Amino acid sequence: MSTASATKQAIKGGEFLIRDTAAAEIFIPEEFNEEQRMIMQQCRDFLSKEVWPRLDEIDSMKDPKLMPSILDKAGELGLLGTSVPQELGGFGMDFNTTMLVAEVIGAGHSVAVALSAHTGIGTLPILYYGNDDQKKKYIPKLATGEWKAAYCLTEPDSGSDANSGKTKAVLSSDGKHYIINGQKMWITNGGFADVYVVFAKIDNDKNLTAFIVEKSFGGITMNEEEKKMGIKGSSTRQIFFNDCKVPVENMLSERENGFKIAVNILNIGRIKLGIAALGGSKHTTSIATRYANERKQFGTSISSFGAIKHKIAEMATRIFASESAHYRAGQNIDDAYHAFVAAGTDSSKARLKALEEFAIECAILKVHGSEVLDFTVDEGVQIYGGMGFSAEGPMDRAYRDARINRIFEGTNEINRLLTVDMLLKRAMKGSLDLMTPAMGVQKELLAIPDFGAAEEEGVFVKEKKVLANLKKAGLMVAGSAVQKFMMKLSEQQEILMNLADMMIEVYVAESTLLRVEKIIGQKSEKAAELQKEMALIYLHQAVAKAAAAGREAISAFAEGDEQRLLLMGLKRFTKIDAYNLKDARRKVADYVIEKGEYPF
Numbered sequence: 001m002s003t004a005s006a007t008k009q010a011i012k013g014g015e016f017l018i019r020d021t022a023a024a025e026i027f028i029p030e031e032f033n034e035e036q037r038m039i040m041q042q043c044r045d046f047l048s049k050e051v052w053p054r055l056d057e058i059d060s061m062k063d064p065k066l067m068p069s070i071l072d073k074a075g076e077l078g079l080l081g082t083s084v085p086q087e088l089g090g091f092g093m094d095f096n097t098t099m100l101v102a103e104v105i106g107a108g109h110s111v112a113v114a115l116s117a118h119t120g121i122g123t124l125p126i127l128y129y130g131n132d133d134q135k136k137k138y139i140p141k142l143a144t145g146e147w148k149a150a151y152c153l154t155e156p157d158s159g160s161d162a163n164s165g166k167t168k169a170v171l172s173s174d175g176k177h178y179i180i181n182g183q184k185m186w187i188t189n190g191g192f193a194d195v196y197v198v199f200a201k202i203d204n205d206k207n208l209t210a211f212i213v214e215k216s217f218g219g220i221t222m223n224e225e226e227k228k229m230g231i232k233g234s235s236t237r238q239i240f241f242n243d244c245k246v247p248v249e250n251m252l253s254e255r256e257n258g259f260k261i262a263v264n265i266l267n268i269g270r271i272k273l274g275i276a277a278l279g280g281s282k283h284t285t286s287i288a289t290r291y292a293n294e295r296k297q298f299g300t301s302i303s304s305f306g307a308i309k310h311k312i313a314e315m316a317t318r319i320f321a322s323e324s325a326h327y328r329a330g331q332n333i334d335d336a337y338h339a340f341v342a343a344g345t346d347s348s349k350a351r352l353k354a355l356e357e358f359a360i361e362c363a364i365l366k367v368h369g370s371e372v373l374d375f376t377v378d379e380g381v382q383i384y385g386g387m388g389f390s391a392e393g394p395m396d397r398a399y400r401d402a403r404i405n406r407i408f409e410g411t412n413e414i415n416r417l418l419t420v421d422m423l424l425k426r427a428m429k430g431s432l433d434l435m436t437p438a439m440g441v442q443k444e445l446l447a448i449p450d451f452g453a454a455e456e457e458g459v460f461v462k463e464k465k466v467l468a469n470l471k472k473a474g475l476m477v478a479g480s481a482v483q484k485f486m487m488k489l490s491e492q493q494e495i496l497m498n499l500a501d502m503m504i505e506v507y508v509a510e511s512t513l514l515r516v517e518k519i520i521g522q523k524s525e526k527a528a529e530l531q532k533e534m535a536l537i538y539l540h541q542a543v544a545k546a547a548a549a550g551r552e553a554i555s556a557f558a559e560g561d562e563q564r565l566l567l568m569g570l571k572r573f574t575k576i577d578a579y580n581l582k583d584a585r586r587k588v589a590d591y592v593i594e595k596g597e598y599p600f
Contacts, residue, residue: 013358023517027331043104058233075145089140096330106279110233117188122149129253150193152184167200190237208258219244230400274369286597313585325511370405416500438479473573498553509542547574
């Protein structure tokens with residue numbers, strides 16, 4: 001993969017809020033090489049042949065062997081071993097290439113869920129935390145699909161608060177086994193998995209411990225398949241461990257390290273879920289656009305109507321923006337990984353440290369990608385009209401299957417809270433200097449604005465000033481909220497979610513501008529005309545969303561003169577020149593309509 005130019009010191013996770021990034025420093029999807037594009041096509045061929053023609057059959061769950069057989073075929077193609085090193089039977093792909101696979105397969109509805117659960121939360125805990133013997137025993141079989149994996153964390157009384165789980169593990173009298181008793185629920189792949197990563201507490205430990213449990217160990221029973229709103233073809237079961245004997249050597253990592261394993265694996269799951277959601281968004285947009293071209297009303301295709309063009313352009317723009325942010329973060333993770341390895345860190349630990357470094361971005365992208373998918377399928381239903389509401393049309397499944405993504409891998413509310421919490425914790429630890437720029441913004445609030453600055457030359461000069469001011473708006477509101485509530489800010493969840501929305505929009509808008517700037521640098525402004533329109537459309541929306549979130553937050557904690565000063569500052573920092581968004585959207589929509597699919 002072509003990597004971003006290291007023209008500056010490597011960026012830290014969360015540092016996007018206080019540091020400028022050059023376009024040359026980021027990776028953009030246009031830079032995928034020929035081999036990666038072949039992998040992308042292989043994934044599309046797999047969906048076209050094995051998945052899309054059988055969606056009704058998959059969702060019916062009549063044949064319990066169908067999903068495992070589809071995963072077997074994915075294993076034959078190497079799609080289950082993308083993250084696994086070659087010496088353990090995989091392909092050892094870099095992170096952004098595994099992201100590309102997750103994106104394309106993300107259009108596979110229930111199959112995407114089963115495959116991502118197996119390759120992600122099912123396989124990676126063993127790959128990253130297992131000892132050599134555990135890796136040699138389990139990883140090659142998981143990489144080929146000979147064994148299928150599931151992840152057993154959630155319990156009836158422990159969802160977002162995972163560490164409160166009640167499943168117990170007790171050492172046997174002979175010291176050779178841990179005896180596990182407890183109940184797990186919402187276990188993806190639970191019905192056919194051969195290997196489970198199970199979290200339990202030993203005795204009265206405060207924190208969870210993880211175990212590798214084979215179905216063949218016995219003592220495992222399960223309820224019938226759950227009846228779900230969507231992803232009906234994904235096996236989801238409650239699993240009961242009744243005196244399940246697990247050899248002591250199957251403890252994963254160290255005692256009480258389970259919660260850390262769960263948290264770090266979820267970092268991977270979050271960004272992978274976000275990019276998979278974009279795969280679903282692209283597929284939905286393509287289907288909806290083709291329908292809009294075919295559907296005639298008043299003697300003409302509905303794709304010629306301005307209201308429909310608005311929808312198609314918005315779908316394309318939000319996908320393009322979110323995609324820009326995902327692969328930017330993916331490359332940051334890859335670069336951090338290589339830096340850790342070069343410094344002598346073990347490969348598995350380096351991967352985890354790199355993901356932990358960009359945990360803020362992973363949380364941001366899980367939220368953004370899943371909400372872009374929700375927006376896209378909702379507009380897809382609307383474009384289809386009455387047929388969108390019919391179970392005979394494709395939007396019925398798309399709409400229902402999308403909804404889980406705002407709950408999977410930590411709800412979007414939890415991820416919003418985590419975004420701000422992690423940012424502030426890094427500031428308190430001194431790993432991110434938020435205080436200096438925040439104090440600078442406070443001084444700027446009281447200073448006279450500089451109206452006489454000379455105009456610079458270059459791409460997106462005015463837009464980058466808008467973006468810089470948007471960062472100041474976030475720092476201003478966050479800094480004021482911290483001063484107001486101090487250590488009790490965590491109790492103000494509504495304000496934290498307002499702040500998270502400001503951070504999310506800053507990151508995605510900046511990523512989109514940088515992507516288009518890089519395309520222009522590689523080609524020309526003319527060649528990137530439509531991408532530039534999408535960047536401007538998104539920037540205007542980001543400013544509006546950040547302004548609304550900032551106003552709501554300020555109104556929640558400030559009064560009198562302080563409130564007036566902050567609102568005045570917010571207005572100043574969220575100012576953007578008017579732009580003809582209607583014409584911009586029509587240009588984007590006309591191109592998508594002409595191509596009959598998402599074309600970027």
